[in-house]
Amino acid sequence: MSPRDLLPLVLALAALAVLPFLGLSGSVLNFLVTTLIVALAGLGWNVLGGFGGQYSFGHAAFFGTGAYATAVLQLKFGWNAWGALAAGIGLGALVGLAIGYLSFRAGLRGSYFALVTLAFAEVFRILANSADFTGGAAGLLLKLQPGVATLQFADRRFFYLLVLAFVGVALLASRWLERSRFGAHLIAVRENEEAARALGVDALAVKLRAIALSAAITAAAGGLYVQYFLYLDATVAYGTWISVEALLAPIVGGIGTAFGPLVGALALQGLGEVTKHLAGGIPGIDLVVFGACLIAVIAFAPQGLLGLRRRRKVAGKSVAAAGA
Amino acid sequence: MLAVDSLTKRFQGLVAVDRASLAVPAGSITGLIGPNGAGKTTLFGMISGFLTPSAGRVVFEGQEVTAEAPHLRARRGIARTFQIVQPFAGLTVAENIAVGAYLRHPRRADAVARARAVGTRVGLRDQLDKPAADLTVAGRKRLEVARALATEPRLLLLDEVLAGLNPSEIRDILPVVRAIRDDGVTILMIEHIMQAVMTLCEEVFVLAQGRMIASGPPRRVCADPQVIEAYLGKGAAARMNAEAADA
Numbered sequence: 001m002s003p004r005d006l007l008p009l010v011l012a013l014a015a016l017a018v019l020p021f022l023g024l025s026g027s028v029l030n031f032l033v034t035t036l037i038v039a040l041a042g043l044g045w046n047v048l049g050g051f052g053g054q055y056s057f058g059h060a061a062f063f064g065t066g067a068y069a070t071a072v073l074q075l076k077f078g079w080n081a082w083g084a085l086a087a088g089i090g091l092g093a094l095v096g097l098a099i100g101y102l103s104f105r106a107g108l109r110g111s112y113f114a115l116v117t118l119a120f121a122e123v124f125r126i127l128a129n130s131a132d133f134t135g136g137a138a139g140l141l142l143k144l145q146p147g148v149a150t151l152q153f154a155d156r157r158f159f160y161l162l163v164l165a166f167v168g169v170a171l172l173a174s175r176w177l178e179r180s181r182f183g184a185h186l187i188a189v190r191e192n193e194e195a196a197r198a199l200g201v202d203a204l205a206v207k208l209r210a211i212a213l214s215a216a217i218t219a220a221a222g223g224l225y226v227q228y229f230l231y232l233d234a235t236v237a238y239g240t241w242i243s244v245e246a247l248l249a250p251i252v253g254g255i256g257t258a259f260g261p262l263v264g265a266l267a268l269q270g271l272g273e274v275t276k277h278l279a280g281g282i283p284g285i286d287l288v289v290f291g292a293c294l295i296a297v298i299a300f301a302p303q304g305l306l307g308l309r310r311r312r313k314v315a316g317k318s319v320a321a322a323g324a
Numbered sequence: 325m326l327a328v329d330s331l332t333k334r335f336q337g338l339v340a341v342d343r344a345s346l347a348v349p350a351g352s353i354t355g356l357i358g359p360n361g362a363g364k365t366t367l368f369g370m371i372s373g374f375l376t377p378s379a380g381r382v383v384f385e386g387q388e389v390t391a392e393a394p395h396l397r398a399r400r401g402i403a404r405t406f407q408i409v410q411p412f413a414g415l416t417v418a419e420n421i422a423v424g425a426y427l428r429h430p431r432r433a434d435a436v437a438r439a440r441a442v443g444t445r446v447g448l449r450d451q452l453d454k455p456a457a458d459l460t461v462a463g464r465k466r467l468e469v470a471r472a473l474a475t476e477p478r479l480l481l482l483d484e485v486l487a488g489l490n491p492s493e494i495r496d497i498l499p500v501v502r503a504i505r506d507d508g509v510t511i512l513m514i515e516h517i518m519q520a521v522m523t524l525c526e527e528v529f530v531l532a533q534g535r536m537i538a539s540g541p542p543r544r545v546c547a548d549p550q551v552i553e554a555y556l557g558k559g560a561a562a563r564m565n566a567e568a569a570d571a
Contacts, residue, residue: 181426181435188423191412198372198406199475200398200427 001179009175012259013168020157029156033228035269036163037221041242042249042261043170044217049247050256051177052210053190054109058117059218059246061099061124064237066092066219067226071140072133081151085223092219093212100211104204118243125238139233142226151227163224167262170217174258186210187256218246248290252297254306263305268293325350325510326371326402326479331380333366340366342534343380348479353501353511355525355542357518359555362531364514365407368483371512372404373397384479398427403477405468407484407514411456418443418452420467424474439474446470446500462493466500473504480504482513486520494520518546530554 016036020029041063049055069088073079079087103116128134146154153159177183185206188196193203222242226232245265250256253264271293272286279285301308326348333341341363348354358364369375371382373394382390389397403424412420421439429435443452446466451459459467465485472480482501486494494517501524505511515521521528522542530538530545532554538545545551549561 179432181430181432184419184423184426184432184435187415188412191414192410194374195406195410195412195471196423197374197394198398198404199424199471200395201423202393202395 001175005175005179006172009168009171009258012262013164013171016164016167017161020160026156029160031269031273033156033160033163035265036160036167037225037228038242038245038249038269039262039265040163040167040170040224041218041221041246042253042265043167043174044214044219044221045246046174046214046250046256046261047177047217048207048210048214050250050260051174051183051190052186052207052214054104054207054211055111055114055247056117056214056243057114057247058099058119058121058243059214060121060238060240060243061117062092062096062215062218063222063225063242063246064121064124064128064234065095065215066222067232067237068128068134068140068222069219070223071142071226071232074142075140076133080149081227082149085151085220085227088223089216089220092222093216095219096211096215097208099215100208104207104211118240121238121240121243125234128238129234134234135232137233139231139236140226142230142232144230152230159228163228166220166224170220171258171262173213173217178258182206182209190256221246248294250304252293252304254304257304257306260304260306267305325385326512327381327383328367328371329381329383331367331370331382332378333363333370333375334378339534341370341377341531344531344534344536345380346529346536346539348510348512349527350510351505351508352526353505353513353524355521355528356512356514356531357516357521357528357545358531361533362554363534364531365483367531368404368481368514372402372481398475398477401476401478402481403472403475403479404481405465405472405483405485407487409461409464409468411459411464411467413455413457415456416453417448417456417459417463417467417470420456421470421474424471427475439470442470442474445503446473447496461488462490462497465489466497469500469504473509477509479510479512482511482515484514484516486515486517498523518542522546 019032041059045056045059066088069091070084073084073087074081099117099120103113108116129137146152177186185196185201188201189203189206197203222237248268249264250261252268253262254260268290271289275286275289297304328344328346330343330345331341332343344367356364366375370377373392377390381388384400384402412423418436418439421443422435425435425438429438440452443449446469448463448466448470451463456467469485486497498520501511525542527540528542528545529536530551537550537554538548552561
């Protein structure tokens with residue numbers, strides 16, 4: 001990757017990094033942390049769904065695994081929070097590999113793959129809801145102990161920067177996909193698996209690597225979520241809400257692009273907040289707006305918000321060419 | 325270079341290819357012809373690894389590859405094009421070709437440079453940065469060839485790259501195919517357009533109803549009564565001879 005490839009990434013991260021120091025209120029900061037966690041989950045989804053074309057409906061399986069591993073390893077095994085988070089990311093990748101191996105070996109694609117991932121997430125949710133070590137239906141509570149070792153910060157701004165660092169790594173990974181052989185192979189598999197195989201691409205291996213990377217990133221989002229909110233139950237960890245958020249952000253922002261999930265998460269979460277403020281009395285109104293947005297994007301901007309901009313640029317170019 | 329030994333493919337009850345054998349000498353352009361539905365593409369599928377033969381062997385450069393996956397055969401140096409073109413529609417022409425070039429060039433800069441060189445060579449220079457979906461039929465056929473060629477194969481399997489092209493487009497692409505061979509790539513091509521087979525191929529194999537019924541230099545094969553009957557029906561050769569005698 002050349003410095004030019006990395007410039008937009010550095011600029012975006014720098015802009016986001018100064019944001020919390022502009023004297024924002026606690027609730028705005030809270031909103032930003034949640035948005036970045038959703039963006040991180042979306043960046044994970046985008047690796048497999050956006051670049052690889054394998055649409056998962058069950059990224060909750062990875063989010064929840066990362067979250068539970070981070071919490072359970074601290075609570076029941078006395079692990080250090082950082083170690084627990086790292087293990088959660090690793091376990092998430094392993095769960096991804098297992099689900100990927102079972103479904104890709106069986107040749108599942110398209111809606112079949114989506115349904116299988118949804119089923120896995122639901123199975124995990126039900127198991128977590130009934131098992132003892134996950135706290136069952138009562139859930140798990142992490143003790144409030146602010147400190148670097150416990151990965152909790154009295155000042156929310158530090159946690160925000162930590163999540164932003166993870167987002168930065170995920171953005172870097174996405175940028176690498178746009179500029180590397182592995183990424184080219186993954187996109188080739190998305191576009192036409194047969195043709196890719198004829199060109200020497202091991203489609204199964206490529207998809208397995210993609211789902212492992214995708215799951216690891218989304219698991220990191222889960223681990224950070226539990227470290228921030230210090231509470232977890234099966235509906236939060238393995239619920240469909242996060243599967244939906246993780247795929248909505250990239251689809252609305254720009255599927256298969258490095259920045260799509262970040263842009264989409266900011267737009268959707270922002271819109272959700274605004275609607276909640278304007279129509280606070282109606283519960284679930286933000287979800288209605290989400291649904292409307294999704295329909296609008298699919299109908300009018302299938303390449304997402306970033307795609308709109310690119311389309312304008314291309315149109316501008318051809319107009320310029322016609323003028324010349 | 326390539327030896328196919330009594331290859332058979334059964335789809336449930338239907339025998340698509342029945343004990344077909346052929347040999348492709350290194351450095352040659354060898355043709356595979358036959359009426360529609362003869363099993364040519366099925367045979368190609370087995371040579372490139374997309375279909376598993378029911379019986380028989382495929383030997384490439386002295387090594388048996390009968391059960392090997394397509395991507396492993398591509399790494400060995402067998403490349404194929406598809407009769408129904410399969411572009412990566414969302415990518416540009418250069419990006420399409422680069423996927424093939426990445427096989428031997430892991431670094432992006434090398435792969436992209438290689439892809440542009442190969443694209444230029446097959447006559448796609450002005451289209452390199454266009455979306456592959458915008459190409460004409462002739463352009464897509466060239467893209468199929470370019471992508472396969474970018475894997476730097478030793479054996480190139482061309483499945484009807486001339487079908488659907490007009491005579492001037494065919495005239496333009498024939499020298500491209502010959503130049504590929506002159507660079508040391510052995511070619512096995514399925515083709516319906518006899519003019520092209522006659523000018524390009526040193527040897528042709530004729531497949532009809534799954535069986536290899538004739539082989540030899542194109543002129544001799546075209547005069548073979550069995551081949552004429554395979555295309556035109558039983559008794560056609562005799563009728564033609566009689567008509568020629570009357571005239």
